Amino acid sequence: MQTLVRGVPGSWNWALHSSHSRLARSSTKWLPISYTGRRPASSAAATAAKTVTSIQEDAKTPEYIYPKYDLSEADLKRINFQRNIGVSAHIDSGKTTLTERVLYYTGRIREIHEVRGRDSVGAKMDSMELEREKGITIQSAATFCDWEASSPITGEKQKYAINIIDTPGHVDFTIEVERALRVLDGAILVLCSVSGVQSQTTTVDRQMRRYNVPRISFINKMDRPGANPWRVIGQIQSKLKIAAAAVQVPIGVEDEFKGVVDLVRWKAIYNEGEKGNNVVESDEIPASVMAIAKQKRAELIEQLAEVDDEVADLVLMDETPSNVQIAEAIRRATVGLKFSPVFLGSAIKNTAVQPMLDGVCAYLANPAESTVTAHDARLPANAPPVPLVPAAGAPLVALAFKLEEGRFGQLTYMRVYQGTLRKGSFIFNARTDKKVKVPRLVRMHSNDMEDVDSIGPGEICAVFGVECSSGDTFTDGSSSFSMTSMFVPEPVISLAIKPQGQETPNFSRALNRFQKEDPTFKVHIDHESKETIISGMGELHLEIYIERMQREYGVVVTTGKPRVAYRETITQRADFHHTHKKQTGGAGQFARVIGYVEPMAFDPETSKDTDFENVVMGGTIPHNYIPACEKGWYEALEKGTLSGNPIVGARMVLQDGSYHIVDSSELAFRIATIAAFREIYAQTKPIILEPIMTVEVVAPGEFQASVIGSLNARRGTILDSEVRDEEFTCMAEVPLNDMFGYSSQLRGVTQGKGEFSMEYRTHQPVLPHLQKELEEAYRKTLPQAKK
Numbered sequence: 001m002q003t004l005v006r007g008v009p010g011s012w013n014w015a016l017h018s019s020h021s022r023l024a025r026s027s028t029k030w031l032p033i034s035y036t037g038r039r040p041a042s043s044a045a046a047t048a049a050k051t052v053t054s055i056q057e058d059a060k061t062p063e064y065i066y067p068k069y070d071l072s073e074a075d076l077k078r079i080n081f082q083r084n085i086g087v088s089a090h091i092d093s094g095k096t097t098l099t100e101r102v103l104y105y106t107g108r109i110r111e112i113h114e115v116r117g118r119d120s121v122g123a124k125m126d127s128m129e130l131e132r133e134k135g136i137t138i139q140s141a142a143t144f145c146d147w148e149a150s151s152p153i154t155g156e157k158q159k160y161a162i163n164i165i166d167t168p169g170h171v172d173f174t175i176e177v178e179r180a181l182r183v184l185d186g187a188i189l190v191l192c193s194v195s196g197v198q199s200q201t202t203t204v205d206r207q208m209r210r211y212n213v214p215r216i217s218f219i220n221k222m223d224r225p226g227a228n229p230w231r232v233i234g235q236i237q238s239k240l241k242i243a244a245a246a247v248q249v250p251i252g253v254e255d256e257f258k259g260v261v262d263l264v265r266w267k268a269i270y271n272e273g274e275k276g277n278n279v280v281e282s283d284e285i286p287a288s289v290m291a292i293a294k295q296k297r298a299e300l301i302e303q304l305a306e307v308d309d310e311v312a313d314l315v316l317m318d319e320t321p322s323n324v325q326i327a328e329a330i331r332r333a334t335v336g337l338k339f340s341p342v343f344l345g346s347a348i349k350n351t352a353v354q355p356m357l358d359g360v361c362a363y364l365a366n367p368a369e370s371t372v373t374a375h376d377a378r379l380p381a382n383a384p385p386v387p388l389v390p391a392a393g394a395p396l397v398a399l400a401f402k403l404e405e406g407r408f409g410q411l412t413y414m415r416v417y418q419g420t421l422r423k424g425s426f427i428f429n430a431r432t433d434k435k436v437k438v439p440r441l442v443r444m445h446s447n448d449m450e451d452v453d454s455i456g457p458g459e460i461c462a463v464f465g466v467e468c469s470s471g472d473t474f475t476d477g478s479s480s481f482s483m484t485s486m487f488v489p490e491p492v493i494s495l496a497i498k499p500q501g502q503e504t505p506n507f508s509r510a511l512n513r514f515q516k517e518d519p520t521f522k523v524h525i526d527h528e529s530k531e532t533i534i535s536g537m538g539e540l541h542l543e544i545y546i547e548r549m550q551r552e553y554g555v556v557v558t559t560g561k562p563r564v565a566y567r568e569t570i571t572q573r574a575d576f577h578h579t580h581k582k583q584t585g586g587a588g589q590f591a592r593v594i595g596y597v598e599p600m601a602f603d604p605e606t607s608k609d610t611d612f613e614n615v616v617m618g619g620t621i622p623h624n625y626i627p628a629c630e631k632g633w634y635e636a637l638e639k640g641t642l643s644g645n646p647i648v649g650a651r652m653v654l655q656d657g658s659y660h661i662v663d664s665s666e667l668a669f670r671i672a673t674i675a676a677f678r679e680i681y682a683q684t685k686p687i688i689l690e691p692i693m694t695v696e697v698v699a700p701g702e703f704q705a706s707v708i709g710s711l712n713a714r715r716g717t718i719l720d721s722e723v724r725d726e727e728f729t730c731m732a733e734v735p736l737n738d739m740f741g742y743s744s745q746l747r748g749v750t751q752g753k754g755e756f757s758m759e760y761r762t763h764q765p766v767l768p769h770l771q772k773e774l775e776e777a778y779r780k781t782l783p784q785a786k787k
């Protein structure tokens with residue numbers, strides 16, 4: 001039996017230790033573990049124990065009270081055969097079409113319905129009316145299924161339970177991808193066999209890296225003319241910079257595509273039957289693909305030798321790894337985030353989807369292989385996070401990752417990381433410390449649900465009637481764990497909206513709901529113009545909410561012109577020395593602050609580009625007033641005086657100051673800091689920044705010149721242009737300000753055959769004349785200008 005031992009300094013990764021003496025739950029020592037690395041290099045939690053080389057007790061370690069929780073035999077059995085996966089990709093790569101096949105082959109749905117299909121039913125996972133009409137995924141949808149997979153490692157068929165989240169491709173709905181990847185243990189990165197790595201492929205790749213999610217790649221649309229999986233694999237290696245190799249070669253291409261050769265098990269696999277239901281395996285590799293299959297198997301071994309020591313040793317000794325050794329190495333390297341095995345298929349033609357599902361089970365991580373940690377409020381703030389254990393008997397830790405307002409009230413999606421969530425039980429919100437009952441617990445199947453009594457660790461479920469925010473952690477009250485939330489990008493575009501006719505409560509009801517569900521959708525009232533401003537990730541994002549207001553709440557709104565989210569920044573250091581003094585009869589106010597502000601670059605480690613540093617010595621400002629100064633600094637950054645936009649890229653260093661024994665207060669120091677910064681703002685030579693987007697256009701080759709011309713005319717900088725057979729792709733950086741109306745222009749110059757996608761890249765200084773215009777426009781809105 002294995003026991004989970006939690007480690008302290010150095011490596012904070014969990015490890016399994018097989019000593020029976022450590023089973024006692026009364027043991028309370030934190031144990032340093034010499035093993036490092038994100039995930040144990042073995043397939044199952046059971047074998048992970050082998051990777052622990054030494055465990056010693058550290059006498060200096062403070063004794064925090066943590067019982068150790070064992071993974072029982074039942075836990076191990078469940079976890080080994082469980083996968084939580086996401087399907088992510090660039091727009092229109094076929095994520096929803098692929099998920100529909102997965103649901104069909106696993107028996108979750110009886111019929112296949114296509115995205116924009118002739119039967120007008122629409123795919124199961126696109127349940128929202130708008131999604132079906134537009135043929136795009138807007139919200140991620142969760143479902144689950146069982147799959148009997150052929151294991152390349154054991155050679156046997158085994159049943160796996162798979163939770164799947166299908167995510168949108170449009171970058172406007174990127175938060176959906178972000179929160180799905182936050183709670184998943186693996187992902188299928190879908191790519192188009194013709195277009196290859198596209199702009200949003202790079203985005204989801206970044207998101208997968210952010211949450212350390214291992215992925216298999218699936219090159220879809222192998223039926224398309226011009227399909228070239230080898231070029232796509234080359235792009236995965238060069239553009240995404242991850243070792244990748246095909247684990248299959250196609251049998252036939254384009255119209256003739258009818259199956260794949262499994263390079264690991266060395267079998268030809270065909271789909272037969274009207275919907276490809278019958279998977280037929282043959283030991284006979286067709287002569288037409290024998291040469292390429294041998295070549296690609298050799299390349300697979302070569303790539304594995306680069307990332308896996310065992311295979312490298314075999315290759316060095318001139319030995320050929322066995323099928324099982326190859327499969328084990330693929331699993332180790334994939335789970336270890338060093339490699340992505342590449343599968344091929346055509347979702348729409350029902351070809352080679354089942355072998356990819358086998359790959360999900362064989363090569364992606366199980367819940368015990370994800371190093372998931374939480375912070376314990378009882379530990380000092382700088383204490384390393386504590387790894388969670390997917391043991392059913394451990395105290396509950398669950399993360400609410402998505403909220404939805406449904407017919408029956410708030411529906412909260414949760415991932416249970418540790419312990420068991422039971423219907424009727426009480427759970428505690430770690431942020432608010434509130435105790436809530438779980439009245440109803442369901443497993444989601446897109447918009448349908450199945451009531452359950454309990455949900456074990458490593459599972460995804462939804463609960464009704466639990467008030468919380470997205471990203472809240474829930475426990476059973478016996479621990480004080482809280483998990484870090486996900487990354488939420490800042491909005492880049494905003495729009496003034498006004499309900500037509502009389503304003504009804506539905507207007508604010510809708511806005512409140514959308515804001516609660518989607519942290520990238522923000523609403524505020526502009527104090528100067530008194531208009532309601534909505535902000536989001538792109539025009540499509542805001543359009544969808546406006547449309548939903550009308551459909552779901554009966555509120556028709558008129559909109560202003562979309563405005564990009566400008567920011568301000570400082571370009572040089574300036575020193576401040578400011579005294580805030582007020583004497584008006586009663587208690588006075590006194591605070592003096594001395595220091596400087598300087599430009600600050602974005603710190604990728606902390607994801608911050610603003611900071612406050614206190615270097616005050618000798619108590620010239622008492623330490624209890626320092627937080628007030630910090631608060632004042634961040635408050636001052638909320639609105640720059642050039643254009644009223646937030647200030648980024650600035651650091652304040654507070655060096656000195658003075659106080660008055662009676663008249664000083666937190667308020668006085670807060671006001672003094674704000675005023676100090678405003679006073680020297682002009683000396684920092686501030687400038688206005690505008691959002692710059694990475695734009696990718698794909699169109700038939702004949703339109704290349706006109707597309708490039710259209711981007712140049714919009715102040716675009718062409719970064720890359722690639723011509724393939726009949727199509728070309730062009731990547732450019734263009735200010736968002738110049739992108740309004742681009743979709744209709746592109747339609748015009750490409751006879752409707754061009755497509756584009758864009759994604760926020762950075763903020764850059766606006767041209768001087770625009771800065772002047774923005775400053776003037778802002779000045780006019782200020783109260784003194786109106787007088």
Ligand SMILES: Nc1nc2c(ncn2[C@@H]2O[C@H](COP(=O)(O)OP(=O)(O)OP(=O)(O)O)[C@@H](O)[C@H]2O)c(=O)[nH]1
Nearest residue numbers: 091092093094095096097136137169221346347348
């Ligand atoms: N030729 C071909 N077309 C496919 C294949 N799979 C999907 N498609 C088509 O590609 C289009 C996009 O498919 P979806 O499944 O909606 O793609 P998606 O990635 O879910 O789209 P978004 O979520 O909106 O980004 C649809 O018209 C599908 O019919 C395939 O294997 N071959």
